[in-house]
Amino acid sequence: MLDAGFDPVGALALRMGDNALILGHRVSEWCGRAPVLEEDIALANIALDLIGQAQLWLGLAGESAGKTADELAFLRDAWDFRCLLLVEQPNGDFGRTVMRQFLFDAWHVEMLRGLCASSEPRISEIAQKAVREVDYHLERSSAQVVALGDGTEESHARMQAALDWLWPWAGEALVADPVDVALAEEGIAPAPEAVRPGWEATLRRVLGEASLALPESDFAHRGGKDGKRHSEALGHLLTQMQWLQRAYPGATW
Amino acid sequence: MLDAGFDPVGALALRMGDNALILGHRVSEWCGRAPVLEEDIALANIALDLIGQAQLWLGLAGESAGKTADELAFLRDAWDFRCLLLVEQPNGDFGRTVMRQFLFDAWHVEMLRGLCASSEPRISEIAQKAVREVDYHLERSSAQVVALGDGTEESHARMQAALDWLWPWAGEALVADPVDVALAEEGIAPAPEAVRPGWEATLRRVLGEASLALPESDFAHRGGKDGKRHSEALGHLLTQMQWLQRAYPGATW
Amino acid sequence: SPQEAAFQDRIDAGETIEPQDWMPEGYRKTLIRQIGQHAHSEIVGQLPEGNWITRAPTLERKAILLAKVQDEAGHGLYLYCAAETLGISRDDMTEQLLSGRMKYSSIFNYPTLSWADIGAVGWLVDGAAIMNQVPLQRTSYGPYSRAMIRICKEESFHQRQGFDIMMKMAKGTEAQRRMAQDALDRFWYPSLMMFGPSDAESVHSAQNMAWRIKINGNDELRQKFVDQTVPQAEYLGLTVPDEKLAWNEEKGGYDFSEPDWEEFFAVLKGQGPESAERMKARRDAWEEGQWVRDAMSAHAAKKAARREAAE
């Protein structure tokens, strides 16, 4: 299924980097618009962590092709991105942003824990740095899901709606594709099946505490991490994100 | 005030073309999202007319510099645009879109009538074609302002709010700047003072019938038609509009 | 019943049924469902193409695309009018769309991800639609038949425009060629799905054919579409994403792989990649437009009252 020139380290780094980049971008869209000042600060913090991780992962992803992290971030079109569909989804209301973060963090932290034991030292090094940040992200988003799920009737309804809306995009990370299989075989990354139990346990624990009902369907959209069919939202995000680099090619900033 | 190489025909055509282009773009953002199907069709129609006019004006604007209308539309950054601030303003709700259209149409039709008598035949030719379309735009937007102003308590409040919100952007067209003065002196275009009476009469008549109160302040934002200070909204619009031409320079479509 | 037999005789004789004519309840219901679904498809179908109006690469392309999407809204209007002659209002149909009781073509639940997709939608999706619709010009219900005649005229124009975009892309830069191929890869099977599952599995086919609401079999039309489209793809220098595709001399048509019908049914259930977004867009438009529709009727009523008072 994979072509001969498959570069496992690059493939893993690209997926991790694109997730961090695109989610970081989405979160940064909140700037100055959060419901409370403390949230403005916290969201900026998460965005900062994620952009920092994107720099590391994309730096690694570009190594073999001699590309910089910036070139990868700003000069690829949508189809060359390898982020999960979940992270591309528009922010929606604050509840949806929180829920998206939680669903991603719950996977992200398990994935990074697995990557800390990667056979590839450049990967485990980045993962060890990132996992400390993401532990905190998960702690925070879990607490928020619980607070907003528990809070008022309205907030509970909004959080359930957010969960129901996002659920079909949550599963992609946990369904193995040929790249995942190859990476697991080489000991580069944990297999999705190895990540799933921890992810599920987190979901059950937090959503239970938040009195939110886990949707029953296990249907999951696919096409983000393999780039085969992103959602329309990604292209619109790129028109903003890449504007300056596209409009003024070759300039340094 | 104007530099030696001032090209009056080009300057006029650029202003007219950019107005048509940017308002056409804004209107086209409604596609598939209007309150009734008939409005989807009507909005598309207006957008089409305006894009068509933009092609003519920008074609003329680029003549002396050997640039095509597409080059002008897709390869200038915000500061080189010469559209009124009014047309850049985001759509808001349907009422605001209608009001923006009406305020613009009321000026546009007077301006085009004046341009039909331009000393420059290439200008009067375009104006004569456009004025027939814009007569219809004004008729339509006037009827809508009246209907929505008259309709329900909610619609009346929304239309008054739209008028109040947009009013500070409505006056720019009617305040002469050095380019307007030069164009009027050369008989290329009517002076803003010549356009104002007709514009005001239309406003009084239609807003009166709609029982909407004309704001008292005559304060007008400036900086659009001279490009000195566009609003932040324009730059965001361009990231979408120009995306493909920026991302794939040199391709033909 | 004798009434039903007489009705069937008229249809068999090639006559046209008009709104004031008697018709069996099943005929009426089936038509409402079919015309309504078609009308909704035109409306929802504005969204994937509308997604690129603000990013169209040239002024001319933008104008062409705007005009096309406008035509689709017009088609929706004809079709809603045709359905209204059967005793259902446009608002009712809209409510049924938004509540999920009425469907629209599954193809519009797929995303448009590059400019080539706009070409592919014209070339493949309109191409498949035409293949479905041309025979329906001869359908038994008059208003529907007349709507289809108008629609088909415009659709073939759209299809040519779509093919023209594909040409430009396929003969363009390397990136453009890649976009064109990628669009074909993503839209091929969803286009084949547009003809519906194999006739063998289609429950209502026989009755609908007798009523001349359905004219051709799904498989027959799908075969025709493949036979027409494959040479066009070859002309464009693109590869149809089907390893089984081969000319079958004997049947005088191509052998090809069936689309993934599980995916088809999943998409019908609302699991298409953009299903949720499409419904949300329509629901938002409807809800946010409520005050406008209310105001317009209030204004019309006031105007009428004032006119009456003046008389």
Place this chain on the structure above:
Amino acid sequence: SPQEAAFQDRIDAGETIEPQDWMPEGYRKTLIRQIGQHAHSEIVGQLPEGNWITRAPTLERKAILLAKVQDEAGHGLYLYCAAETLGISRDDMTEQLLSGRMKYSSIFNYPTLSWADIGAVGWLVDGAAIMNQVPLQRTSYGPYSRAMIRICKEESFHQRQGFDIMMKMAKGTEAQRRMAQDALDRFWYPSLMMFGPSDAESVHSAQNMAWRIKINGNDELRQKFVDQTVPQAEYLGLTVPDEKLAWNEEKGGYDFSEPDWEEFFAVLKGQGPESAERMKARRDAWEEGQWVRDAMSAHAAKKAARREAAE
């Protein structure tokens, strides 16, 4: 009154007033207005820079800008806390901002139109802010003074980052140089306005200076800002948009044109180019966030009740 005299003596002796100390009502009110306005400025000030976070040209620039905007939110937080020690809640202050009774710095009503504007905001706007704020580290009210000490440390960092962007732009491509000059052209006079109208016209100056709420005169600070900034502009190869600008050997500073004070007062009235948008953004954030704030307090209350019940 003797109380007031004793209060003034403490201030004159350079003592710091703390929340629990007695203070004149005018002192308290003026401080609330001044600190509140400063806090609101930090909050609204996130918007013009936030406008470019999603378009930052490199990952590093994006991170730096995010961190900066985050710092500003943090400054807002310190300042709201300082104001709260004077007996007004953050929510009250927010309501007053949204109803227009409290103001924020007029500079944030101007748009950021190119990436160079992000540089200009750091270089000029933060530069002017620092000039205003450094003396306030010695202000008489303890919590305010301590907030200013923290803030000034970060602001000078921001100003260097802004200047660094301007350097890159001014030494970059022709388009970048043009952006840099255009940014200076648009931000020069609004920056000069940040020091407020001439002291001659400032009503409360004398009392505020006696209270050490205001330390320096507006004109004095403006002169200092011009003297510091003009050589930096020259270093960047940019032209300050003031034909009257000239070094005055005698006074040891630059002569320069006054900003258009009519524009200043118009902007204060809400007629700045982006005034309406800024207020709308804050109002939307507040209104759309209501359910979140409600839920958070409800959850906190429930948690407390559960804890109590368990005890």
